[in-house]
Amino acid sequence: MTVGVLALQGDVREHLEVLKRIGVAPMEVRLPQHLAAIDRLIIPGGESTTIGRLLYRYQLLEPLRARAGHDLAVWGTCAGAILLAREVLDAKQGGQPTIGVMEMTVRRNAYGSQLESFETPLAVPVLGAPPLPGVFIRAPLIEAVGREVEILARLPDGAIVAARQGRLLATTFHPELTDDDRMHRYFLEL
């Protein structure tokens, strides 16, 4: 198993460090040839418009669309979740490139400006009883999911913040900014 972290922009190092801590030797992915060498990929937090443009510019979109969910398990955190979604609301004027493989609708920056960024403990039943620390930074929101998508976590108000579709995983928050590595371990089992 070779795990890659998409290293075009964002909190790449934080994901790399969690993976190393749990005994995985990750690879940084910037170009199509790097993609060919991995069978799991984490798309980090960052700006989805920036990452999307670089995915398009460096010919990563087509190979990702072809493999994601099949021989490539993909987990998107925050911006990564936006890039995985079939439909993106509040996109950049004129639209923005996405991978678009997960049957869900995601609204960008759904809580407001940085002043609305927050932390809250999350119940994530698939990870066991102890709550997962949830760090939400200018976070998106999963507004709707398709039938094949399993909802893994919600906020108390019902907002969907983590979902899975087979070998695709999306979280609108950042487990990589915390000491809790259960979500990373869960992804490695997909």
Add this chain to the structure above:
Amino acid sequence: MEKSTWTTKVGLAQMLKGGVIMDVVTPEQARIAEEAGAVAVMALERVPADIRAQGGVARMSDPELIVAIKEAVTIPVMAKARIGHFVEAQVLEALGIDYIDESEVLTPADEEHHINKHRFKIPFVCGCRDLGEGLRRVAEGAAMLRTKGEAGTGNVVEAVRHARAVYGEVRRLQSMSEDELFVYAKNIQAPYELVRQVAETGRLPVVNFAAGGIATPADAALMMQLGVDGVFVGSGIFKSGDPMKRARAIVEATTHYNDPEIIAEVSKGLGEAMVGISLEQLPVEQRMARRGW
């Protein structure tokens, strides 16, 4: 649910890593920056090159302009407050932007005190020339740093000087014994706890970008190879011949900073770079990097 925690303040800067933050003076420029792949925009009335040329007191921008820029884009928006001008910072927080730059590019409002940034919900980025200055800003509550360089010159030499100073000191700290850390903290006028944290982790406590003089894709990659987490480009983009093309090229060079073939490719045919100023021609009293205490 807890809002505006230290983790979320530092966290937004972590999400900007590997990216380019661009100075913009109109909503149209903001859209060009977003289209080109900027991770955030700095909304201001005049870029540093014009502040330099026009002289006078440089203040926080008109809130109307900042709001217009905020409405034009979906990426984070930053704006500048004068050093020590905590009411300008209160105004910017009230506008609901994403980050405040307490900036030496504007005319300082207080020649002794910086803003007490712990009192704010909005995060701050501050400039530094060396490790001591950077850690003093973190002690005051800055959630992100940037090396100052010399803004509005299109000359990368000061940005290099400051990045080399900061990372050289981080490396030196790691080889020191605990006994030496106390004296070192005293000498660089930084809190001992932060100095010890840097010595133990081998890195700065918050994200650090480069700023001040970056004008080409190679400049951006140079700063990244020196160890910064991302770059601010001020006058370098919209004072050049083809802003969209140059902005895209700088974004790509920042991502692929270790790949000379890609840097070469994106550097082709960018048109005129901003003219630039040699530091020898810049009288000491006109150097913005000296502002900040």
